[in-house]
Amino acid sequence: xxxxxxxxxxxxxxxxxxxxxxxxxxxxxxxxxxxxxxxxxxxxxxxxxxxxxxxxxxxxxxxxxxxxxxxxxxxxxxxxxxxxxxxxxxxxxxxxxxxxxxxxxxxxxxxxxxxxxxxxxxxxxxxxxxxxxxxxxxxxxxxxxxxxxxxxxxxxxxxxxxxxxxxxxxxxxxxxxxxxxxxxxxxxxxxxxxxxxxxxxxxxxxxxxxxxxxxxxxxxxxxxxxxxxxxxxxxxxxxxxxxxxxxxxxxxxxxxxxxxxxxxxxxxxxxxx
Amino acid sequence: xxxxxxxxxxxxxxxxxxxxxxxxxxxxxxxxxxxxxxxxxxxxxxxxxxxxxxxxxxxxxxxxxxxxxxxxxxxxxxxxxxxxxxxxxxxxxxxxxxxxxxxxxxxxxxxxxxxxxxxxxxxxxxxxxxxxxxxxxxxxxxxxxxxxxxxxxxxxxxxxxxxxxxxxxxxxxxxxxxxxxxxxxxxxxxxxxxxxxxxxxxxxxxxxxxxxxxxxxxxxxxxx
Amino acid sequence: xxxxxxxxxxxxxxxxxxxxxxxxxxxxxxxxxxxxxxxxxxxxxxxxxxxxxxxxxxxxxxxxxxxxxxxxxxxxxxxxxxxxxxxxxxxxxxxxxxxxxxxxxxxxxxxxxxxxxxxxxxxxxxxxxxxxxxxxxxxxxxxxxxxxxxxxxxxxxxxxxxxxxxxxxxxxxxxxxxxxxxxxxxxxxxxxxxxxxxxxxxxxxxxxxx
Numbered sequence: 001x002x003x004x005x006x007x008x009x010x011x012x013x014x015x016x017x018x019x020x021x022x023x024x025x026x027x028x029x030x031x032x033x034x035x036x037x038x039x040x041x042x043x044x045x046x047x048x049x050x051x052x053x054x055x056x057x058x059x060x061x062x063x064x065x066x067x068x069x070x071x072x073x074x075x076x077x078x079x080x081x082x083x084x085x086x087x088x089x090x091x092x093x094x095x096x097x098x099x100x101x102x103x104x105x106x107x108x109x110x111x112x113x114x115x116x117x118x119x120x121x122x123x124x125x126x127x128x129x130x131x132x133x134x135x136x137x138x139x140x141x142x143x144x145x146x147x148x149x150x151x152x153x154x155x156x157x158x159x160x161x162x163x164x165x166x167x168x169x170x171x172x173x174x175x176x177x178x179x180x181x182x183x184x185x186x187x188x189x190x191x192x193x194x195x196x197x198x199x200x201x202x203x204x205x206x207x208x209x210x211x212x213x214x215x216x217x218x219x220x221x222x223x224x225x226x227x228x229x230x231x232x233x234x235x236x237x238x239x240x241x242x243x244x245x246x247x248x249x250x251x252x253x254x255x256x257x258x259x260x261x262x263x264x265x266x267x268x269x270x271x272x273x
Numbered sequence: 274x275x276x277x278x279x280x281x282x283x284x285x286x287x288x289x290x291x292x293x294x295x296x297x298x299x300x301x302x303x304x305x306x307x308x309x310x311x312x313x314x315x316x317x318x319x320x321x322x323x324x325x326x327x328x329x330x331x332x333x334x335x336x337x338x339x340x341x342x343x344x345x346x347x348x349x350x351x352x353x354x355x356x357x358x359x360x361x362x363x364x365x366x367x368x369x370x371x372x373x374x375x376x377x378x379x380x381x382x383x384x385x386x387x388x389x390x391x392x393x394x395x396x397x398x399x400x401x402x403x404x405x406x407x408x409x410x411x412x413x414x415x416x417x418x419x420x421x422x423x424x425x426x427x428x429x430x431x432x433x434x435x436x437x438x439x440x441x442x443x444x445x446x447x448x449x450x451x452x453x454x455x456x457x458x459x460x461x462x463x464x465x466x467x468x469x470x471x472x473x474x475x476x477x478x479x480x481x482x483x484x485x486x487x488x489x490x491x492x493x494x495x496x497x
Numbered sequence: 498x499x500x501x502x503x504x505x506x507x508x509x510x511x512x513x514x515x516x517x518x519x520x521x522x523x524x525x526x527x528x529x530x531x532x533x534x535x536x537x538x539x540x541x542x543x544x545x546x547x548x549x550x551x552x553x554x555x556x557x558x559x560x561x562x563x564x565x566x567x568x569x570x571x572x573x574x575x576x577x578x579x580x581x582x583x584x585x586x587x588x589x590x591x592x593x594x595x596x597x598x599x600x601x602x603x604x605x606x607x608x609x610x611x612x613x614x615x616x617x618x619x620x621x622x623x624x625x626x627x628x629x630x631x632x633x634x635x636x637x638x639x640x641x642x643x644x645x646x647x648x649x650x651x652x653x654x655x656x657x658x659x660x661x662x663x664x665x666x667x668x669x670x671x672x673x674x675x676x677x678x679x680x681x682x683x684x685x686x687x688x689x690x691x692x693x694x695x696x697x698x699x700x701x702x703x704x705x706x707x
Contacts, residue, residue, distance in 0.1 A: 140529075145327075188382065192386070207453055224456055244463040248460070249651050258621060282603050286603075304612075309575055415678050418675055419681065445670060445674075451642045453645070462614040
């Protein structure tokens with residue numbers, strides 16, 4: 001068999017096993033490759049670090065089970081950072097059907113010791129249906145839109161929200177999503193009220209958001225697991241994201257090798273295929 | 274005990290989905306249908322709570338206080354119910370009013386924002402001082418890509434090779450999307466591996482492999 | 498009768514669009530209150546829309562079970578799972594109750610992640626078998642993708658520091674040119690389609706032309 005014939009065969013099963021091995025081995029035996037911290041991630045860290053008592057942070061979320069592995073580590077890292085800031089008020093709002101579950105999970109994990117008081121330091125508004133109309137309603141007048149929070153408490157009973165009516169009172173909004181919802185915050189909060197916006201995104205959405213970042217319309221992006229790993233390192237709390245970067249590296253190398261080999265087969269085979 | 278069921282159950286379900294890499298099989302179909310049923314059921318639960326919290330509570334409060342504005346939330350409740358009439362051939366036209374309302378709100382809200390964010394904001398971002406090579410390349414580049422969107426290959430004689438340069442830049446952008454989609458998918462797989470690699474979940478992997486090997490062997494025997 | 502509703506739908510489209518657009522430009526308390534209510538009404542209707550998929554799915558799969566099609570056991574499993582989730586969610590009163598959380602974490606989380614993640618394997622196979630540099634354009638795509646993968650993965654910088662730098666240059670170029678133009682195109686395109694729908698030129702979203 002010639003090299004050309006060998007390269008031209010279908011190695012589907014071998015490729016799948018090779019990819020599996022390239023991910024599993026570094027997870028069992030970490031290599032310890034240094035994780036570079038992107039400027040887009042560092043900008044969010046610096047902005048959160050500069051928050052003052054009384055500032056209002058809104059974490060919007062469309063985290064679902066499908067993107068949990070990519071976006072939840074970002075969400076929890078930033079939430080932890082906000083919790084460390086004394087006097088900063090946190091509002092959690094969900095615009096995905098699965099997001100409330102992950103929001104509650106993050107709160108349970110980070111506030112197990114009760115360092116923050118519900119209704120005074122943070123509030124979970126829960127899921128609001130209606131996509132852009134929901135975010136628009138929240139930015140216009142959240143007291144008119146919502147009667148109760150996620151747990152069924154009356155909005156008027158939450159002292160933290162007494163002087164927060166809409167987007168004009170939000171200091172920063174950080175949205176965690178994999179879909180067009182990030183556009184909704186830009187359209188409703190940034191365009192109308194000039195609210196400072198940042199995103200925590202899956203890798204697929206990052207190219208779109210980068211154009212907003214270079215135009216100065218958003219102040220930062222946490223880019224997928226890589227960004228989450230960087231943020232975890234910045235707050236001194238390495239987690240799953242940092243652990244997974246070695247596997248990412250080896251798997252990326254495998255993809256590059258496969259692409260080069262596939263093209264070698266193509267060019268050596270006289271461009272028949 | 275529940276933790277053990279959770280650990281082994283999650284791992285089994287992940288492995289059932291990954292069997293599609295071998296071939297289409299009932300295990301994958303079971304996993305697929307479980308997921309669709311669960312996701313849709315979850316959406317219904319949230320819909321019920323939302324309708325209660327966003328509409329019925331307001332109507333109730335309106336009736337208690339005599340607030341007409343809150344009582345008027347009966348209208349969107351009726352429109353929401355009317356949405357389901359689209360499944361009926363006889364009354365489908367009634368659903369159009371509800372759809373029209375939602376559509377109009379959605380389009381107007383997004384149009385307002387898109388003008389200032391996507392169009393004006395991005396054009397502002399593209400206008401940079403042409404005092405270095407990088408800025409000149411970026412400005413010329415964005416014009417080339419926009420010309421490609423407008424002209425494609427049709428009027429290339431009028432604008433010369435400019436749309437072709439735009440097409441090349443678009444291909445570089447597609448490369449960025451491709452590279453990022455790989456990173457995204459790998460991140461998700463790493464998340465599933467984080468579930469199946471710790472013991473005792475790990476021990477289900479050789480069990481799954483044995484089942485697949487036995488199936489492959491049985492099928493090859495049948496072919497003979 | 499249907500004509501009255503069709504005309505009403507067209508009128509609603511236009512009136513709501515005009516009110517919300519005027520609200521953006523004219524600062525008036527009454528107009529703002531009306532616009533707020535319209536916005537919040539759309540949110541309520543959106544909540545009802547969440548159940549549309551469930552209705553459609555239930556009808557389809559019940560038919561499959563009733564007609565005893567070959568896939569009827571899967572349909573029964575789907576409907577059964579849906580009923581269990583609805584029952585448990587409504588009975589416990591919250592999607593964050595321990596029982597609901599448990600069954601969600603057991604079923605939805607692993608299945609959803611695995612279904613999305615398996616694409617990584619298909620992309621790997623396609624990278625070898627289908628990703629060919631047949632022309633200048635596909636060659637550019639291939640080269641850009643390789644350098645950007647070396648930027649995304651920490652190993653790029655370990656192999657040679659120049660590799661992620663080249664990747665960053667390509668990333669910045671694509672962001673400032675292609676991505677920017679795509680966003681401008683999306684903005685203009687959405688505006689055009691939106692205007693067409695509102696003035697009644699585009700009737701497909703409302704169920705087709707009269």
